[in-house]
Amino acid sequence: MFDVAAELRGGVKGPRHAWDFLRAFAAEWVGVPVAAGHGSPAEDLDAAEQELGFVLPSALREGFLLLGSRDDLTRNQDPLLQPTGLFVEDGVLVFRRENQDCAWWGISLDEVEQDDPPVVVQSPDGCIPFLDRMSTAWVELVLSETLFADAAPGRGLHDACELPSSSLPALEAAFTRVDVPDYPMWVGPDDSPVRWYAGPGCLLRRDGLEDLSWLYVRGCTDEATEGIRRTVPGRWERGS
Structure with a gap:
């Protein structure tokens, strides 16, 4: 992938x-x-x-x-x-x-x-x-617009969760930081910086500080999205 x-x-x-x-x-x-x-x-x-x-x-x-x-x-x-x-x-x-x-x-x-x-x-x-x-x-x-796209059937739904700091080790162990520089979220400092992570068939964006962040994800297949949910503990909006 x-x-x-x-x-x-x-x-x-x-x-x-x-x-x-x-x-x-x-x-x-x-x-x-x-x-x-x-x-x-x-x-x-x-x-x-x-x-x-x-x-x-x-x-x-x-x-x-x-x-x-x-x-x-x-x-x-x-x-x-x-x-x-x-x-x-x-x-x-x-x-x-x-x-x-x-x-x-x-x-x-x-x-x-x-x-x-x-x-x-x-x-x-x-x-x-x-x-x-x-x-x-x-x-x-393109990464951001793809992350929030309505995917074709089977092509992976996007999901999101408020990320507890206790889940950061799981995120960083399973996925690789993408070499895009940290950048600000327009709404303000509490939602910054924005950082990207990825793995084969997986795309993840974390917005915010270590103790207050949101994780937005999408897999290129439904199975890949479900794999992200299983790997990173959190209260996912569309699944668990």
Whole structure:
């Protein structure tokens, strides 16, 4: 089974590595390979640049061209905007919004000329650093949106539990930390940092501090999800 932690050992090394990972993830983990027509139309991106008055960072544009029309990978929880929906707010080019419009993700206009610029997120404390490169933010976006997707029958339901500190050893013994940097959850410090774990066919995200955290999980099959529940003790929302 596809192992996200193994595939990302050493972190996201740049846009080319991100695109290779996302192609493999879509094919092997989601079961639907990236194909022609799965990206946003180039003319929509051209129109967005014309409307905005500047050229999009290459890592942002290339990601749209690769999978901007794959709603299953990009628009389940906190959706990627359509190219023609990109906008500027408070000096930030916004490309993704929280599902209830409580927050957004974007690129500072001061850094928009970089090929692979850092990403910021809106929070109650204002705009704060999110991830240091857009290519890494694409990987995070797809992992998060896949985690909360409504899977096809047999492809693994997502689940969640409030994670007691006593269950942390079981989590860390059974699953491997994914080499994505810690990053903040937009709602605030109590739900930060966000950390990813994985195993073959298993994807897990822990939000929050050691004594107060939530664990969100999904297996690529129903059996894999059930295996996570058995391995990590907790009050699971959908099972035990």
